[in-house]
Amino acid sequence: MPTYWCLVTSPDNIARTRALGFTVQGIKKAHRKKAEKMQPGDRILLYATQRQAFAFTATITSPYFEDHSPIWTSDKAGEDYPFRFDITPDVVLDEVDYVPAAAMVEQMEYARKWPPQHWRLAFQGNVHVLPEHDFSLIEDAMTEVAKAPAPAAS
Secondary structure (H helix, E strand, O other): OOOEEEEEEOHHHHHHHHHOOOOEEEEOHHHHHHHHHOOOOOEEEEEEOOOOEEEEEEEEOOOOEEOOOOOOOOOOOOOOOOEEEEEEEEEEOOHHHOEEHHHOHHHOOHHHHOOHHHHHHHHOOOEEEEOHHHHHHHHHHHHHHHHOOOOOOO
8 A cells, every 4th residue: 555645845846856757756864764664656746835736746666765966955055855766757737737735725634634724834844644535636636637728829
């Protein structure tokens, strides 16, 4: 049974993962214990800070490994994302199509831990485990957006 992870990062870091073809994802050094729990077959959902929206889902395809080569950036000087794992993309949205979290939180089991007006607290920090229900709910919404035809050019 897979574990469903929500990774919180900046839109810029999501763009860096996109530039790598959605083949690898890293998490901050403070989350080694969580990285050790991440296994092939687990699913990840990326939440874009500033946009407060969901960007892509992927499946982890390797055990975690440590690599300090600079890819992702942090507001904290000298902080890197050394705990990495290979991924295969599942549902990927362009930044303009990210699914707003505000539209989903009332239906999310995970977000019920916080008062509705403070739902953003659910996405503080970098790594969270989500119930399968929430992951599926969000991924289904993302899939619908991905299938929608692009607006006709005028």
